[in-house]
Amino acid sequence: MGAQLSVTVDVDGAAGLPRGGAGYEHRLSCWSERTYGITAGLPRILGVLEAFAAPATFYVPGVTAERHPDEIAALADAPHEVAHHGHTHRFPNTLPADEQRSELIEGSAALVSVVGMAPRGYRAPGWELTRVTLDALRAAGFAWDSSLMGDDRPYTVDGLVELPVHWALDDAPHFAHTTDPAGLLAVWLAELAAAVDEDRHLTVTLHPEILGRAHRVDVLRRLLDAAVTAGVELVTHSAVAAAVATA
Numbered sequence: 001m002g003a004q005l006s007v008t009v010d011v012d013g014a015a016g017l018p019r020g021g022a023g024y025e026h027r028l029s030c031w032s033e034r035t036y037g038i039t040a041g042l043p044r045i046l047g048v049l050e051a052f053a054a055p056a057t058f059y060v061p062g063v064t065a066e067r068h069p070d071e072i073a074a075l076a077d078a079p080h081e082v083a084h085h086g087h088t089h090r091f092p093n094t095l096p097a098d099e100q101r102s103e104l105i106e107g108s109a110a111l112v113s114v115v116g117m118a119p120r121g122y123r124a125p126g127w128e129l130t131r132v133t134l135d136a137l138r139a140a141g142f143a144w145d146s147s148l149m150g151d152d153r154p155y156t157v158d159g160l161v162e163l164p165v166h167w168a169l170d171d172a173p174h175f176a177h178t179t180d181p182a183g184l185l186a187v188w189l190a191e192l193a194a195a196v197d198e199d200r201h202l203t204v205t206l207h208p209e210i211l212g213r214a215h216r217v218d219v220l221r222r223l224l225d226a227a228v229t230a231g232v233e234l235v236t237h238s239a240v241a242a243a244v245a246t247a
């Protein structure tokens, strides 16, 4: 099969603030940093992807799609795709079962209205997938989830394809502790080399308000350059999920 790389972008917007941003509406600095991700960070990331003809899977909360319909609709243009990232971005583990199910339904409806098609993949806000949400995903016919950490390779959980993630491969925890991009680049390049050695798929996760800053986006450029040089195939999550499901 050969090694494969999926770039995934969690386009949280203001919904990525604690409690889905509830109570933050009057905190203009926090709110503006999140808006920056959509209006400034996202175009910068899209520019790097385009330079490598690299596809990405964008995980978007429903309320963020509704707040920024033009920007989010554009993310569904080939070669990219949009997938489900909750509706309000409140973490499923903090919600009762009925609200977890309505988050799934309302998030799908918002993406249908903005993007024009129902999402087939899901990533839990905060990666806090629960049994209730997992059951609801399967019942709704989702093809994959990308929230768990049970393997390096894609696997299945209760019949659903799982495209695993890890905190070390996510820009958010890295830049919570440092402003130096070098550490994240070193981790991504080491993991890419391991994926080549182990002949497997790799998912990296980034956020437009974090990696989309001018002094950080070069980390993505260097990763894609290394992947192309090593002959690693750049793939969307839906393509990987389809391959796993038919294997």
Ligand SMILES: [Zn+2]
Binding pocket: 010, 012, 016, 085, 089, 125, 126
């Ligand atoms: Zn998120």
